[in-house]
Amino acid sequence: MLSAKNITYKIGDKTLLDDVSIDFEAGKLNIIIGPNGAGKSTLVKVICNQLKPQTGSVKYGEKDLQSLSIAELARIRAVLSQNIEVAFPLKVAEVVMMGRYPHFSGRPGTKDEKACEEAMHFFDVWHMADRNYMTLSGGEKQRVHFARVISQIWQPVENSCRYLVLDEPLTFLDVHYQFDFMHKVMELLKSKDMVVIGVVHDLNLAAKFADKILLLHTGKLLAAGTKSEVLSKENIKTAYHLEPVIVEQKEKNSLYLFFD
Amino acid sequence: MVQPNKQYKGTTAVLLLLFVVATLFSLRYGAVSISLDEIISSLKKWVTASNDMSLNEQIFLDIRFPRALLCLVVGGALAVGGVLMQALFRNPIVEPGLVGTSSGAAFGAALYFVLSASFDFSAGEWVLPVVACAGALLATALVFTLSKSRQTGKSSISALLLTGIAINALFSSGVGFCTFTARDSQARSITYWTLGTLSGANWHSFMIIGITTVSCIAIAMRYGKHLNALMIGEDDAQFLGVNVKRLKLVILSINVIMVAVATAFVGVIGFIGLIVPHLLRILNGSDNRYLIRNGALLGAILLSLADLASRIVVRPGELPIGIVTSFIGVPVFIILLRKKKYYF
Numbered sequence: 001m002l003s004a005k006n007i008t009y010k011i012g013d014k015t016l017l018d019d020v021s022i023d024f025e026a027g028k029l030n031i032i033i034g035p036n037g038a039g040k041s042t043l044v045k046v047i048c049n050q051l052k053p054q055t056g057s058v059k060y061g062e063k064d065l066q067s068l069s070i071a072e073l074a075r076i077r078a079v080l081s082q083n084i085e086v087a088f089p090l091k092v093a094e095v096v097m098m099g100r101y102p103h104f105s106g107r108p109g110t111k112d113e114k115a116c117e118e119a120m121h122f123f124d125v126w127h128m129a130d131r132n133y134m135t136l137s138g139g140e141k142q143r144v145h146f147a148r149v150i151s152q153i154w155q156p157v158e159n160s161c162r163y164l165v166l167d168e169p170l171t172f173l174d175v176h177y178q179f180d181f182m183h184k185v186m187e188l189l190k191s192k193d194m195v196v197i198g199v200v201h202d203l204n205l206a207a208k209f210a211d212k213i214l215l216l217h218t219g220k221l222l223a224a225g226t227k228s229e230v231l232s233k234e235n236i237k238t239a240y241h242l243e244p245v246i247v248e249q250k251e252k253n254s255l256y257l258f259f260d
Numbered sequence: 261m262v263q264p265n266k267q268y269k270g271t272t273a274v275l276l277l278l279f280v281v282a283t284l285f286s287l288r289y290g291a292v293s294i295s296l297d298e299i300i301s302s303l304k305k306w307v308t309a310s311n312d313m314s315l316n317e318q319i320f321l322d323i324r325f326p327r328a329l330l331c332l333v334v335g336g337a338l339a340v341g342g343v344l345m346q347a348l349f350r351n352p353i354v355e356p357g358l359v360g361t362s363s364g365a366a367f368g369a370a371l372y373f374v375l376s377a378s379f380d381f382s383a384g385e386w387v388l389p390v391v392a393c394a395g396a397l398l399a400t401a402l403v404f405t406l407s408k409s410r411q412t413g414k415s416s417i418s419a420l421l422l423t424g425i426a427i428n429a430l431f432s433s434g435v436g437f438c439t440f441t442a443r444d445s446q447a448r449s450i451t452y453w454t455l456g457t458l459s460g461a462n463w464h465s466f467m468i469i470g471i472t473t474v475s476c477i478a479i480a481m482r483y484g485k486h487l488n489a490l491m492i493g494e495d496d497a498q499f500l501g502v503n504v505k506r507l508k509l510v511i512l513s514i515n516v517i518m519v520a521v522a523t524a525f526v527g528v529i530g531f532i533g534l535i536v537p538h539l540l541r542i543l544n545g546s547d548n549r550y551l552i553r554n555g556a557l558l559g560a561i562l563l564s565l566a567d568l569a570s571r572i573v574v575r576p577g578e579l580p581i582g583i584v585t586s587f588i589g590v591p592v593f594i595i596l597l598r599k600k601k602y603y604f
Contacts, residue, residue, distance in 0.1 A: 048499065050495060070501055070503050071503075073501070074499060074500055074501030075501070077499075078499070079496070081493070081496055084496060085492070085493065087350035087351070087352075087490075087492075088346075088347075088350075088352070088491055088541060088546035089545060090491065091545060094488075094545065098489055098492065098500055101485055101488075101489055101502075102500055102501035105485075152500070
C-alpha cells in the first residue's frame with residue numbers, strides 16, 4: 001500500500017495541494033481524475049519525490065519516502081511520465097533496457113534481458129527491438145515506454161510491494177490501444193503485490209476500469225471511492241462546470257457519462 | 261535477445277588498429293622523416309640510458325615521441341569531453357568548451373602574450389599554461405555562479421547553456437581586444453595559439469595532460485549508464501535511480517578539468533569534441549558507455565592525423581592544428597550526415 005497523509009504543497013502563496021490524504025491499495029487500479037490545474041501532476045510529483053511538500057508525508061508500505069534513496073526507490077517503483085523525449089538516436093531494445101538500469105551495474109544479466117524480452121512481448125513491441133526509436137510513431141513510442149517502465153518492476157521484490165505510477169499514459173494512443181493498455185494493466189494487477197496509480201482524463205475509461213477513483217479539485221480531494229460514489233452529477237458539475245448525463249446499468253456494473 | 265553490444269566491439273577493434281597505425285605514422289613523418297630502424301634504436305638507447313645518439317634519434321626522443329603521445333591524450337580528452345557534454349546537455353551541438361573553458365583559456369593566453377611583451381619579463385615554460393588554465397577555470401566558475409537561479413540556488417541545464425554562450429562571447433571579445441592592442445608579433449602569437457598547436461610538446465606537458473586525461477576518462481567510464489538514462493530527461497533519469505544532481509557535478513568537473521588542462525598547453529583546438537561523438541553515433545548509435553571508450557580512441561586517432569597533416573603540408577613550417585581539424589573535419593562530417601539517415 002502507498003499512502004499520502006495531509007499533503008500540502010505551496011508555491012509562494014498559491015496552494016496547489018491542500019491537506020490531501022489518500023490511500024492507494026495493492027492489487028487495485030487507483031485512478032486520479034480532475035480538471036486541468038486541479039493538482040493531479042503535483043500530487044504525482046510529491047508521491048514520486050520530485051517535489052517536497054511543506055507538510056505531510058508519503059509512505060511506501062511501512063517505509064517513509066524520505067528514508068528511501070533514489071536507487072532503492074527505483075528498484076521498487078516505476079514511473080511513466082508525460083511527453084518523454086529521447087535526446088539521441090537509440091534502438092528500441094536499448095530504450096527498454098534502461099528500465100533495468102536500477103538492477104545492474106556494468107552489464108545487464110540474464111535476468112535483466114529476460115525481463116526486457118518479456119516486457120517487450122507483453123506490450124507488443126518485440127518485433128521492433130532493432131528499430132531506431134526516433135523513427136517510430138507517437139503510439140509506438142508510448143508502447144516502448146510502457147515496456148521500459150514495466151521491465152523496471154517486472155519481477156517481484158523481496159519485502160516490498162511494487163509501485164507503478166502512470167501520468168496520463170493514454171494520451172498518444174488510439175481507442176484500440178487505450179483499451180489494450182488498460183486490459184494489460186488489469187493483468188498486471190493480478191499480482192497482488194502491485195500498486196498501480198494512474199492519472200487519466202477520460203472519465204469513461206476511469207469508470208470502466210478503476211477499482212477506486214480519486215477526484216481532485218482545486219488542490220483538494222473532492223471525492224474518493226467507487227465509480228458510482230465519485231462520478232455523481234454534483235461532483236462532476238463542481239469539478240468540471242458541465243452537467244453530465246449519467247447512464248448507469250447496475251446489473252452490468254457499468255456507468256457512462258455523456259456531455260451535451 | 262537483441263545484442264546491441266557486438267557492433268560496438270567491432271568498432272573498438274578497428275579503432276585500436278587505426279590507433280596503432282596513426283601513432284606509427286605520426287612518429288615517423290614530419291619536418292624530417294625518421295625510419296623505423298632509427299625509432300627502434302633510439303628506444304633501445306633510451307631504455308639503456310645511452311648518450312650516444314644521432315641527430316634523428318635525438319629529434320625522435322625529445323620532440324617527435326612526446327608530441328605523438330600528447331596528440332593521443334589531447335585528442336582523447338577533447339573527444340570524451342564532447343561526448344560527456346553532449347550527453348549532459350542532451351544537445352547535439354554542444355562542444356566541450358561550452359561552459360567557458362576554452363574561451364577563458366584563450367583570454368588568459370592572450371593576456372599573457374600582451375603583458376609578457378609589454379613588461380618584458382622572461383617567462384618560464386610554465387607561465388603560459390598556468391595563466392591559460394587559470395583563465396579557463398575563472399570563466400567556468402563565472403558561468404556556474406551566474407547561471408544559478410536566485411530562487412532555488414540551482415543551475416538548470418538551459419541556464420548553463422545560455423550563460424556559457426554569453427560568457428564565451430565576453431571572453432572572446434577580450435581576446436579580440438588583446439589582439440587589437442597587441443604588436444604584430446604578439447597578435448600573431450595570439451592567433452596561432454587560439455587556433456591550437458602542439459609544437460610546444462615535451463615530456464612535461466605530456467605527463468601532466470596524460471595523467472589528468474587518463475584518470476578523468478577512467479572516472480567517466482563509470483557513468484556511461486547514468487548518462488544514457490539522462491537521454492530520456494532529468495526527471496525520468498531520477499526515476500531510473502540516477503542521482504542527477506551528483507551526476508551533473510561529477511561530469512561537469514571531469515570535463516572542465518580535462519579540457520582546461522589540455523587547452524592550457526596546446527591552445528584551442530576546435531571541432532574534434534563536436535564531431536567525434538557524432539561520427540560514432542552514426543556508426544553505432546548513442547550508447548554512452550561505448551561512446552566514451554570509442555570516443556577516446558577516435559579522438560586520439562583524428563588529432564594524431566591532423567597533427568601529422570599540419571606538420572607535412574607546409575614542411576618545414578607548421579600549420580595551426582585547428583585549421584586542419586576544421587578543414588578536413590567539416591567536409592567529412594557533412595558527407596556522413598547526408599549519407600546516413602541520422603534521426604533526431
